[in-house]
Amino acid sequence: MRRVEEPSRRTVLAATVAAAVAGGAGSASAAPRGGDGGGGDGGGAPARPIDNRAWISYDDWCSGVARGTSAVSGDRPGLVLAVPAGTVDHRDPHTGTTATWEYGTWTSPVHRLAVPATEVIVSWNAHTAPGTWIQIELSGTYTDGTATPWYVMGRWAAGDEDIRRTSLDDQSDGRSSVWTDAFGIDDPASGLRLASYRLRLTLYRRPGTRLTPTVWRVGAMGSDVPDRFTVPASTPALAAELAVPRYSQEIHKGRYPQYDNGGEAWCSPTSSQMIIEYWGGRLTEEQLSWVDPAYTDPQVCHAARYTYDHQYAGCGNWPFNAAYAATFDGLQGVVTRLGSLTDVETLIEAGIPVITSQSFLESELTGAGYGTAGHLMTVIGFTADGDVIANDPASPGNDAVRRVYRRREWENIWLRTKRYNAAGKVASGTGGVCYLYFPADPGTRQRTALAAVGVR
Incomplete structure (x- = not known):
């Protein structure tokens, strides 16, 4: 996760693309891995094809x-x-x-x-x-x-x-x-x-x-992602929570800086490791033997190393994270887009948590306490009011990872394709990108839920 809107090569390109399509329908197709996006008005657009x-x-x-x-x-x-x-x-x-x-x-x-x-x-x-x-x-x-x-x-x-x-x-x-x-x-x-x-x-x-x-x-x-700043609100339909392990990326600050400057940027592998372990994936002592024994949660360090993209110089390559998840026995992973929180509810009801990619200003997500040019977190359920229960790795410790975010705010920052960044410039958003990790041989309920969101 990037805590500030850094003018990286990825975000500069994203802003250029978003500006190019501002006058008509189009796609902010070069969004950063967490999604340095854009903002404004455009609700009522049809669901993304x-x-x-x-x-x-x-x-x-x-x-x-x-x-x-x-x-x-x-x-x-x-x-x-x-x-x-x-x-x-x-x-x-x-x-x-x-x-x-x-x-x-x-x-x-x-x-x-x-x-x-x-x-x-x-x-x-x-x-x-x-x-x-x-x-x-x-x-x-x-x-x-x-x-x-x-x-x-x-x-x-x-x-x-x-x-x-x-x-x-x-x-x-x-x-x-x-x-x-x-x-x-x-x-x-x-x-x-x-x-x-x-x-x-x-x-x-x-x-x-x-x-x-x-x-x-x-x-x-x-x-063909619609070019829009806001998205239609979905209607809450599920109150449920999955028992997903909680890991903070922040406790890994300064560890193994050769992998994207340490834990401050490890939102993607930290989220991946949470879901892998939810499905029973475990690393052996031999696999973790390279990690300093003084470090807690060494599996997060391992996930960062083995998702690291040497060209991008980061751990947020979407397919690399899905491929890492599938190195664990009995798991598979895909990168896709979902159309609304209704899709997420369908998956949660079948026991499948969802890793989502979003970007936002601190003022756009109540309770986050930070803004980011790109961040991954894990949706694990919904409250009785329909608000989003997320394991947010950008937390000071494991005990603070579970968060509840307002449904309307959260849905919009995840699904929009454009927003205004901290510099007041139009940039692109991920438009609902997510990782789905699930069994190689899904059960009937899981298979039905995956099919309902277009995943085989």
Whole structure:
């Protein structure tokens, strides 16, 4: 979480995009990971159109085009490296090391978006043994029939010994760009949209071994986010609270500053760790042995290290957090958008907490005590009056993490796409972005709730 509205490269870009669409419908498609957004008036806009597509079944993995990869069946079907398609020399820009890797690829069938999109966010779940890693790419067709290049949406490994996990900024064809973890149309006001896309996975391993990554899930969320400052209010319909562990990021200030300056910026991994442990995910003493034994809650330090994006220089890469959650047995994670707190109620009722991304001035969220250019917190329930019960990691200690925020304030700061930042300038908001972590084999109620919010 950023406590002040810092003019980072991400927020400057977001403000530029928001200003460009201020005169017409569009998408603030380059919002920061917590969402440095914009403000004003625009209530009454229709619900955001969102398209989710995921490849997760054995039949899914048998579709598309495979070169050196193979589908595997079982309780959790996936994609593995079989007979490599070749070798390639890769130079890691963050270590300067060049190494040779065997590789194989899988390219998905074309997915035509139900709603042509201004923004697409890709997420994946995988296991990468030491000596392996994966790359995820997206290519699409615009609504005018022309094609995008292949964009790298992430180079990822569960560990950090072989490569440095990274996004790749500065990818653009002059009409769309990739900023950290999101593909976005550069000028939504032009009417240009992404009509369809394909995803490509490349699986790597050290030559001469039988090692392989296993990818269990890959998919994308496409959306045409309405350009608005305020959103319609939902009607409370649920009073319930989930028993989610409570962790403060603030007690980790100064710890491991190589990971985004320590705990002050660890809202995303702290939130992730809360939900992972809610579902029973635990780290072993061996996994935590690198953490200073004097530190409390060492699992939060671990989550920060293993979600860290070396290009972004932070722990708030959305898909990297979802991928980290899925490294725990029996869990999967996705990044999506929801349309209202009614959607969150549907998930909470099925036992699924929601990690949300929002940005706000201190005056816009009663009781927070801070303002932020981007922050993640976890919704764990609702009071009898419909107010939001959130585990907010931006708290002085674990005992202060549980907060109750006014429903109307909270819903608006999360779902809007524009706001005024602390400098009085228009900037972008995340428009309802969230992480959902849930069992790899969901129960009937969970599956029904996920389907109701568009997640398979």
